[in-house]
Amino acid sequence: xxxxxxxxxxxxxxxxxxxxxxxxxxxxxxxxxxxxxxxxxxxxxxxxxxxxxxxxxxxxxxxxxxxxxxxxxxxxxxxxxxxxxxxxxxxxxxxxxxxxxxxxxxxxxxxxxxxxxxxxxxxxxxxxxxxxxxxxxxxxxxxxxxxxxxxxxxxxxxxxxxxxxxxxxxxxxxxxxxxxxxxxxxxxxxxxxxxxxxxxxxxxxxxxxxxxxxxxxxxxxxxxxxxxxxxxxxxxxxxxxxxxxxxxxxxxxxxxxxxxxxxxxxxxxxxxxxxxxxxxxxxxxxxxx
Amino acid sequence: xxxxxxxxxxxxxxxxxxxxxxxxxxxxxxxxxxxxxxxxxxxxxxxxxxxxxxxxxxxxxxxxxxxxxxxxxxxxxxxxxxxxxxxxxxxxxxxxxxxxxxxxxxx
Numbered sequence: 001x002x003x004x005x006x007x008x009x010x011x012x013x014x015x016x017x018x019x020x021x022x023x024x025x026x027x028x029x030x031x032x033x034x035x036x037x038x039x040x041x042x043x044x045x046x047x048x049x050x051x052x053x054x055x056x057x058x059x060x061x062x063x064x065x066x067x068x069x070x071x072x073x074x075x076x077x078x079x080x081x082x083x084x085x086x087x088x089x090x091x092x093x094x095x096x097x098x099x100x101x102x103x104x105x106x107x108x109x110x111x112x113x114x115x116x117x118x119x120x121x122x123x124x125x126x127x128x129x130x131x132x133x134x135x136x137x138x139x140x141x142x143x144x145x146x147x148x149x150x151x152x153x154x155x156x157x158x159x160x161x162x163x164x165x166x167x168x169x170x171x172x173x174x175x176x177x178x179x180x181x182x183x184x185x186x187x188x189x190x191x192x193x194x195x196x197x198x199x200x201x202x203x204x205x206x207x208x209x210x211x212x213x214x215x216x217x218x219x220x221x222x223x224x225x226x227x228x229x230x231x232x233x234x235x236x237x238x239x240x241x242x243x244x245x246x247x248x249x250x251x252x253x254x255x256x257x258x259x260x261x262x263x264x265x266x267x268x269x270x271x272x273x274x275x276x277x278x279x280x281x282x283x284x285x286x287x288x289x
Numbered sequence: 290x291x292x293x294x295x296x297x298x299x300x301x302x303x304x305x306x307x308x309x310x311x312x313x314x315x316x317x318x319x320x321x322x323x324x325x326x327x328x329x330x331x332x333x334x335x336x337x338x339x340x341x342x343x344x345x346x347x348x349x350x351x352x353x354x355x356x357x358x359x360x361x362x363x364x365x366x367x368x369x370x371x372x373x374x375x376x377x378x379x380x381x382x383x384x385x386x387x388x389x390x391x392x393x394x395x396x
Contacts, residue, residue: 208325209324219360220368
């Protein structure tokens with residue numbers, strides 16, 4: 001086991017490793033803080049016995065060029081490449097925690113693992129608990145520096161690292177959004193959502209109410225995902241005529257789903273990014289990343 | 290990975306699904322509600338099971354199916370078009386004040 005003078009030093013070394021790999025944000029949550037925010041079936045202790053801490057880090061996924069590409073799907077391809085970095089760092093850090101420091105560690109799954117629609121762990125809850133952001137009007141985690149454009153990864157470990165405190169001040173709403181709300185009764189994210197999946201209202205500097213409708217968001221955020229393949233497969237199974245069945249199977253709709261699965265691998269591939277793209281919080285820090 | 294409290298597998302009874310799917314969708318975390326900066330909705334599977342007199346397995350199964358059932362293939366196709374349109378509006382709106390590497394005229 002690696003001898004450490006203190007957990008604080010270990011935390012600093014881990015943070016340096018994560019930042020050396022390009023992560024933009026880093027935080028640590030106590031397992032108790034994550035548990036407070038999640039139902040029993042979604043807690044870190046289900047994945048690692050004796051877990052004490054949850055390490056959370058995040059990257060932006062897409063390049064700035066991809067965000068500005070004419071085709072909306074370009075950003076999702078760039079993001080898919082970005083996901084590789086996140087998964088790789090999760091694996092590197094998990095093994096480092098075990099081999100170098102002598103504590104058990106495991107990456108937490110931010111995607112469904114049980115056939116459920118919902119992920120097994122809420123990375124949003126982990127990020128909030130680690131002080132990396134607060135839920136905004138769009139229901140995304142708004143980081144003070146980078147807004148909603150950060151994608152998080154989390155590792156549960158038995159190391160009792162010094163935790164961060166959850167943020168007291170919500171970076172949402174941004175002053176620009178408050179001004180637009182006063183003038184037009186809307187904000188950039190509310191106005192831009194093509195699915196009308198988010199609604200809400202501001203009161204001064206506070207999100208007075210926000211409602212995120214996951215069902216409306218689904219065909220946008222997950223339009224290149226397993227869920228669409230399932231729906232397309234249903235049309236094939238329902239078709240009784242053999243020739244028509246072939247037309248569906250060989251046609252672009254069904255083949256698109258197959259290629260999307262091939263492209264995305266296990267991570268899935270999100271497609272709609274508009275609520276993230278239009279958010280003014282942290283916009284100045286993201287332009288050329 | 291077993292989910293705590295859920296050991297059963299199989300196919301949910303269709304009548305139970307039809308009877309409960311809308312209630313479960315409307316009250317689950319499919320709707321995430323913030324009030325005064327605090328997350329207040331929705332109910333987790335255990336709370337829904339207690340309210341509806343169902344098992345945890347039944348609630349989870351109904352919720353997972355209902356979320357997929359709620360969106361038609363037409364919805365997915367419509368999403369492609371609207372998403373592209375809104376993306377173009379965003380790109381055009383940002384174009385005039387965007388800074389581009391090596392192109393200071395766009396500053």
